[in-house]
Amino acid sequence: MSNVPLNQAKAELFRTLGHPVRIRVLELLQDGPRPVRELLADIEVESSNLSQQLAVLRRAGLVISSREGSVVRYTLATPDVAQLLLSGRRILASMWTEREDLLAELRDSGEQV
Amino acid sequence: MSNVPLNQAKAELFRTLGHPVRIRVLELLQDGPRPVRELLADIEVESSNLSQQLAVLRRAGLVISSREGSVVRYTLATPDVAQLLLSGRRILASMWTEREDLLAELRDSGEQV
DNA sequence: ACATGACTTGAAGAAGTCTTCAATTACGGT
């Protein structure tokens, strides 16, 4: 039940998502394929840096690129990526509200002292 | 609709999951709280290394530790972590089957030539 | 008080990742 190489693969997948530009790219691609030019317009990053991050996503197999004339279009390799991003948002949200609850508790107990 | 600090937070969350030992720990904690001793028995890793990885998870707010006598017990900060791990598994599965389909296609077209 | 088992911490070198720059490829228009 441990399966070390599987956990290795999972870790690599998560590590691939571990960069704000790559997250943003995947989020934009959720609404359908997009040419690099458009991604570049929506993300504040240098063209060569975006290319580097796209290459990371490509190597990980999360996106697919195809040249169409002078433009390169990127597509999500699987729509399941959306689920993963959603789960991430949800965890952040629940950690945030838990911390907020704690703050409220602290404030309340402070008022009692 | 871009929200750079949010994407930064998401990226940090995913990066925290980007290590096989940390993945394994979270998976074990899905079945309930566990003392370090037990985690150590289930994961092939040095005690000090496990501690380092637990510290990363603690700092990220994904787990909570509490001392009970001479033993330290770890707990998932939120059960939502399970969803995230599941989504990860699912992506890996769908990437795997897509690649398998591709292989089958290649094999078939090879037979036709 | 001391020893022991259960963990954590700090530090150091190796390994990996990030950003940026300059060079390069690929296509379309003239």
Added chain:
DNA sequence: ACCGTAATTGAAGACTTCTTCAAGTCATGT
């Protein structure tokens, strides 16, 4: 054939993360 725009690549230096070691804390048994 040449230029401009679109995108990728390779390489270098800064920065971060990983593993391991030795040393440290903390509670319990003797």
